[in-house]
Amino acid sequence: MKPAYVYEALNWASSFLEKKGREPRAAELLMKHHLDKDWTDFHLSRRDKLSASAWEAFAEDVRQHGKGVPIQQLRGYEEFYGRRFHVNSSVLIPRPETEELVQGVLEWIRKQNLSTLQIADIGTGSGAIATTLALEAPNTTVEAVELEEKALAAAEENASDLGAKVTFFQGNLMDPLLQTDKKYDVIVSNPPYIPEREWHHLDPLVRDYEPKQALVGEEEGLACYRKIAAHLPALLQPRGLAAFEIGERQAEAVAAILQTALPAADIEVRRDLNGKQRMVFCERNDV
Structure with missing residues (x-):
């Protein structure tokens, strides 16, 4: 009734x-x-x-x-940094921790004395990071990379609907960026970082409805960090920033990976609002 x-x-x-x-x-x-x-x-x-x-x-x-279907997929959107982003089963649902990552990047950008900055978002998913940075820091040129075709389409739709100027590339991690001679002032990523062994223990709302390839990383969840870090010497500007979201038990490992790639860099691990170590910021200082 x-x-x-x-x-x-x-x-x-x-x-x-x-x-x-x-x-x-x-x-x-x-x-x-x-x-x-x-x-x-x-x-x-x-x-x-x-x-x-x-x-x-x-x-x-x-x-x-x-x-078990997530609310965000039923509504078709999630709020991120005060804006509505379309989501579907092909993209990771944007989360509050990622807003904190974006906030940290924006704080760094606002301290720079550059007329324009080049930003690359690796594994953009819904495009939440790239689109937000483009809108919140208008003196930037933003590029974003995504491997999955359906996710890329969602990211392009979100950027277009929100009026953000973002250039998108389809490819694996840094591969499309390596085809040019560009260097970036900011490289940001929320890569797959959940170890395979933890997959079956995830909340079914996540495990059964969000894309596994956007969540689970090889090598105990560290593979993408290693692959991205390997190219930071070639792609990151001498005074540039690399910023990453991480799993709460990965801070020490990710910091070590970045320090090995950029020995002179300043590495900072930050906690989220829940007190968990969820972000690593790497500022290059070797020149």
């Missing part, structure tokens, strides 16, 4: 999701999406009548989330 009011539908959904082992608050996120309201109007609408079409769409999404 269809609930007559928004609050009745929310009560049903919260109870349903809790029984399925899901976060009850997901009901609010999905209802807000289907009502197409901001948070203030959404909270004021709890005693509004609920149309049959809104109820049917909402109830179906709640059932799908109960089965």
